[in-house]
Amino acid sequence: MRAADLVQPYPTVTLTTPAIEAARILADADLPGLIVVDNQGRPFAVLPGTQVLRLAVPSYCQDDPALTHLVDEAAADVFVRELGDRTVRELLPPQPHELPVVPPQATALEMAALMARTRSPLVAVVDGALLGAVTLHALLDRVLPL
Amino acid sequence: MRAADLVQPYPTVTLTTPAIEAARILADADLPGLIVVDNQGRPFAVLPGTQVLRLAVPSYCQDDPALTHLVDEAAADVFVRELGDRTVRELLPPQPHELPVVPPQATALEMAALMARTRSPLVAVVDGALLGAVTLHALLDRVLPL
Numbered sequence: 032m033r034a035a036d037l038v039q040p041y042p043t044v045t046l047t048t049p050a051i052e053a054a055r056i057l058a059d060a061d062l063p064g065l066i067v068v069d070n071q072g073r074p075f076a077v078l079p080g081t082q083v084l085r086l087a088v089p090s091y092c093q094d095d096p097a098l099t100h101l102v103d104e105a106a107a108d109v110f111v112r113e114l115g116d117r118t119v120r121e122l123l124p125p126q127p128h129e130l131p132v133v134p135p136q137a138t139a140l141e142m143a144a145l146m147a148r149t150r151s152p153l154v155a156v157v158d159g160a161l162l163g164a165v166t167l168h169a170l171l172d173r174v175l176p177l
Numbered sequence: 178m179r180a181a182d183l184v185q186p187y188p189t190v191t192l193t194t195p196a197i198e199a200a201r202i203l204a205d206a207d208l209p210g211l212i213v214v215d216n217q218g219r220p221f222a223v224l225p226g227t228q229v230l231r232l233a234v235p236s237y238c239q240d241d242p243a244l245t246h247l248v249d250e251a252a253a254d255v256f257v258r259e260l261g262d263r264t265v266r267e268l269l270p271p272q273p274h275e276l277p278v279v280p281p282q283a284t285a286l287e288m289a290a291l292m293a294r295t296r297s298p299l300v301a302v303v304d305g306a307l308l309g310a311v312t313l314h315a316l317l318d319r320v321l322p323l
Binding site for chain 2 (some may be wrong): 079103
């Protein structure tokens with residue numbers, strides 16, 4: 032079993048996709064994360080779902096649960112408005128990191144090791160162009176004994 | 178909107194659940210992670226899906242893509258056998274960390290801030306006993322503007 036056998040089409044966003052639209056794609060398609068592609072359609076980053084929330088949470092609430100607790104329920108319900116017209120570019124972590132990207136020949140073990148190491152619930156499959164992705168669930172479905 | 182309004186029943190595992198069974202629960206119910214409960218049924222840890230893979234990946238492959246690449250396809254297909262009779266206890270990271278656990282009164286913003294900070298795609302909701310969980314997708318579905 033190789034990445035080529037498991038790859039499925041996967042939605043992508045670009046650096047200029049509005050953050051709110053990225054959050055919507057994530058939620059509507061029930062995705063574990065988003066593949067961010069560059070101008071050539073190649074993976075630039077894989078953004079875990081939790082990090083899409085990061086920009087929506089006001090900076091004074093990021094690290095201080097006590098301050099977050101002071102925000103009343105009505106204001107807390109509409110916190111995603113904080114995303115405003117920000118883009119996916121601003122959601123990305125500042126440091127470069129190992130990308131969860133594999134060639135079509137990658138084995139199940141190679142994909143699993145990469146998911147574990149990068150803590151990414153999906154790997155992008157690239158053969159020059161982006162072919163799609165293999166999710167953790169798709170991989171587990173195939174490798175778990177019946 | 179409070180955690181009490183969004184909480185849903187959520188499968189749990191214990192420290193002595195076989196790791197292979199935990200992986201199966203994760204895959205079958207398409208869960209973003211697992212709630213590990215202690216003997217009193219209270220959350221002891223929340224294990225992201227990717228970390229369930231960690232123990233299945235042989236230690237010599239954990240950090241070395243080149244070595245992983247040397248494993249042939251047939252052997253790579255059955256890597257989950259490495260889990261053997263290991264338990265969830267062995268899947269947990271060694272260091273204690275902030276738990277993604279909230280009371281029923283937690284607001285949408287409090288849950289979002291906690292998910293972003295702990296990088297957990299779910300929060301457990303506890304009121305003495307475990308009531309269930311709120312997932313990132315359930316939260317996004319409710320807070321994103323229509």
